Amino acid sequence: xxxxxxxxxxxxxxxxxxxxxxxxxxxxxxxxxxxxxxxxxxxxxxxxxxxxxxxxxxxxxxxxxxxxxxxxxxxxxxxxxxxxxxxxxxxxxxxxxxxxxxxxxxxxxxxxxxxxxxxxxxxxxx
Numbered sequence: 001x002x003x004x005x006x007x008x009x010x011x012x013x014x015x016x017x018x019x020x021x022x023x024x025x026x027x028x029x030x031x032x033x034x035x036x037x038x039x040x041x042x043x044x045x046x047x048x049x050x051x052x053x054x055x056x057x058x059x060x061x062x063x064x065x066x067x068x069x070x071x072x073x074x075x076x077x078x079x080x081x082x083x084x085x086x087x088x089x090x091x092x093x094x095x096x097x098x099x100x101x102x103x104x105x106x107x108x109x110x111x112x113x114x115x116x117x118x119x120x121x122x123x124x125x126x
Contacts, residue, residue: 001018002019004097005017005097005098006096006097006098008073008076008080008096009096010073010078011056012056012057012073012074012075013055013080014055015055017047017051018047019048045094045097046089046090047089049090052081057074059074059080068083068084069082070082078093080096
């Protein structure tokens with residue numbers, strides 16, 4: 001088991017995530033793009049809700065018409081996590097980890113339907 005730490009942009013909310021599998025995933029679903037306010041894709045780390053603990057000020061929770069719950073900092077507005085109502089897994093915004101390089105990216109969280117928002121072309125050699 002690994003223990004990762006993160007915080008909102010202003011440091012008011014700190015979290016600890018206990019995970020068995022270190023993996024950052026990219027999600028292009030409307031929930032992540034809309035609730036996390038990213039227009040392309042977002043790197044998320046999926047953790048069990050029971051493995052996440054908040055320290056400092058508690059996040060403000062917003063429910064978006066049954067689509068998802070968003071945990072945000074009431075001071076700086078950072079979105080820390082999202083989850084489905086009643087769901088057992090939490091998607092943490094991996095960019096807010098204290099050591100963002102602690103996890104790699106290998107897959108998509110919800111690969112379908114995928115939105116063709118970006119096209120990646122390899123850089124020329126040399």
